[in-house]
Structures are given as structure tokens and as C-alpha cells.
Amino acid sequence: MHGIVIVENETVIKVERIVHVLFDPDAVTFLQQAFDIDPTLRDDILVLEDDYRYGPVIADSHEWEIRKQWLKNHLFIQQEDDDKAVFQEGSLRQQLRENMKADEQLHVWIWMTNHLREVCGYFSLLPWISDFDQRVELIFLHNLPFLNEKFQLFFPEKISQIPAREYPKAKRLATPLSSEEMIADREEWQKLQQQNSLLRKTTGERKCTSIAVDSYDETLLKCCNTDWIRLSRLLSASRQRSGMDIGDEFWIWRLKQIHASGLIEIQGEWHQKPLIRIAGGEQPAAQVNDLSADEMNNE
Structure with missing residues (x-):
């Protein structure tokens, strides 16, 4: 991983900006607490709450309105306005893209495990970020041991299970993604869109597939x-x-x-x-x- 900070007279000076992306809202508090443990982590957090385990797959950024209308018509019928966080995601994702275009020092760190919600969240973000070569870094915590609050070894099933003190260790796993890698993953997501299913399941490491919507x-x-x-x-x-x-x-x-x-x-x-x-x-x-x-x- 490339250098991120210079420590000079105990003052942390950033040489690039980071946007931490989380698909697990419960993890926000722990990441914020980790900022006090490791100041080099301190920066903006973008929480994307929309759960892509179900609903239409969006393979292009301009298709967001399709998913938004589906959510309104099927899941959030009582929601009369657009104030609900999930309805803001189209603009949040577009704003992230615009910020990356405007600031070449801005990097995105995606925190995820192999939890289906996080995997689908990663795929769903690719239409907005896949052309930013080496500026999207993936922190993929799959089959890796951490210490829980009782200092017992465990394998987290989702990001929010990781205590704040473990984030500085986890950040070492940040791996820059090439545009080619992200485009290849995006093509897999497009295949799911073509299957036109409204429900998904895990099929392996950072992989998912469509299943019948009435499976449960x-x-x-x-x-x-x-x-x-x-x-x-x-x-x-x-x-x-x-x-x-x-x-x-x-x-x-x-x-x-x-x-x-x-x-x-x-x-x-x-x-x-x-x-x-x-x-x-x-x-x-x-x-x-x-x-x-x-x-x-x-x-």
C-alpha cells in the first residue's frame, strides 16, 4: 500500500484524501472510534444503506431511478417523500464520482467481508467508480482472524463485528484495484441484471448469483x-x-x-x-x- 501520511512533530499531514465506503450501517460507530486510535484513518465516511440482496440490479449509473421507483412501489409504500436515506443514494453515488473527477488525490476505501449485503453493495457501486484506475482500494476481510472484545480469535461475518481497535490492522489489507479488475466485476454484475431476478445469494468468495424471488x-x-x-x-x-x-x-x-x-x-x-x-x-x-x-x- 502506498504512503498515506507524513508524521511531522506529531502532526498528521495527509497527502491524499480518503472516502471510507461502508455497506453495513452498524459499522460506522466502530470506524469512527478507530479514528481516535489511528488518526491516519480519519476522513469522510460514506454509508450506502440500500440492500442490493434484493430488488432490481443497477448496472449503469443512469438506471438508478428504476431501482428507486421499485423500492417506492414495493418496499417503502408508506414513504411519501424522498427523505429516507435509501432514496438519496443515487445522488450520493453521483456526488462521489464527481468528487473523484475533481480531485485526483481522492481515493475510495471499500470495507467489506463476504457478507452478501456487502458483496452486492460493492458490485452495485462499480458503475460509478470503475474507471478510476488504482484509486479504489478494497479492504476485503474474508477468512481472516481478528480479536473480539474479549480478545478471543474469531472470523467476522460482517464489518460491524470488528472492534474499533482492529481497524488499524485491517487497513493494511487495502489493495488498489485496476480499472480492468473493476470492469470485469462490473460485467459479472451485468450478467445478474440480464437474469432479471429480484433476489440473490452468495456462491463463493466475492461472488453472488440470482435466485427465485420466492425462495424464502x-x-x-x-x-x-x-x-x-x-x-x-x-x-x-x-x-x-x-x-x-x-x-x-x-x-x-x-x-x-x-x-x-x-x-x-x-x-x-x-x-x-x-x-x-x-x-x-x-x-x-x-x-x-x-x-x-x-x-x-x-x-
Whole structure:
């Protein structure tokens, strides 16, 4: 890795600027804490919250509006304006590109593990940055051991699991990417777009593939029965059964599709966290099944 700072009379002087890119919002606090441990890390942080594990693949920067409208129409229907962070991402990504064009000393550091959300996030950013040769650096923490808060060895599954004191060690892994490498990865992302699927899964190191959008519908149905169950309980059980830590909005969207097919019944409005049961149940709505996810898995 090339030199980043000159230490002179205990003053850190940067010779280039960095934008740290995170796809895991929970990691922001730890990276900020790491700035106090290693001042050479201190710079801007760009958090991209949109979860590309699901929804349309965007392979060109001008296609962002397509994804934005899909999110509004399917996942964030109650959101009446564009204030939600996920709706700002098109402009955030474009601003990053404009800043890199204007400042040749600006470098992007992408922090990621092999967690599917982070892998998809990396691919999704390529349309905006792939032509900046050697100015995008990847810190890919896959199958690498770190020390947790109890100083025990562990292998992080996502960036937010890494304690702040481990970031200075992790930064040594920063690897500049050539335009050729990023364009090759971008072509793989374009292949996913051509498959026109709305859901993805991990297939290996820094790789993902398309799967049927209803792949987890059966999991949702298995978490329902003839008793009414609160939506929050159902979502918790679904995450545990599937091993997918996807946000509520995805699961609710799939539940709406299942409800439209007549397989489940609901009591209440979706935005008010309704009660849910398998279609044809006879139990009164006042009697609610509040089993924990563990109890449901053991049934």
C-alpha cells in the first residue's frame, strides 16, 4: 500500500484524501472510534444503506431511478417523500464520482467481508467508480482472524463485528484495484441484471448469483400456523430459520405476495404490524400465538 501520511512533530499531514465506503450501517460507530486510535484513518465516511440482496440490479449509473421507483412501489409504500436515506443514494453515488473527477488525490476505501449485503453493495457501486484506475482500494476481510472484545480469535461475518481497535490492522489489507479488475466485476454484475431476478445469494468468495424471488416464501409459511401470530414474532422466526438478516421491508413485501395468493390471512393494516395466520384458521384474533423463534423452530 502506498504512503498515506507524513508524521511531522506529531502532526498528521495527509497527502491524499480518503472516502471510507461502508455497506453495513452498524459499522460506522466502530470506524469512527478507530479514528481516535489511528488518526491516519480519519476522513469522510460514506454509508450506502440500500440492500442490493434484493430488488432490481443497477448496472449503469443512469438506471438508478428504476431501482428507486421499485423500492417506492414495493418496499417503502408508506414513504411519501424522498427523505429516507435509501432514496438519496443515487445522488450520493453521483456526488462521489464527481468528487473523484475533481480531485485526483481522492481515493475510495471499500470495507467489506463476504457478507452478501456487502458483496452486492460493492458490485452495485462499480458503475460509478470503475474507471478510476488504482484509486479504489478494497479492504476485503474474508477468512481472516481478528480479536473480539474479549480478545478471543474469531472470523467476522460482517464489518460491524470488528472492534474499533482492529481497524488499524485491517487497513493494511487495502489493495488498489485496476480499472480492468473493476470492469470485469462490473460485467459479472451485468450478467445478474440480464437474469432479471429480484433476489440473490452468495456462491463463493466475492461472488453472488440470482435466485427465485420466492425462495424464502416457504420459510415464511412454515413460521405461520392456524393461530394468530404477531408480525414481529413472525419476522424474527423467519430470520432465524432462513439465516438471512434482511430488513423487515423485504419480508413484509413477500408476506404481501403470499397474502395476495390467499395462503395467509391478516388482521389489521400492514403498516400497523398486523396479526397473521395460515388461511382457514378458526382461532379468534384475540388469542395470539406469542411463541419465540426458538419455540417455533422446535415445534
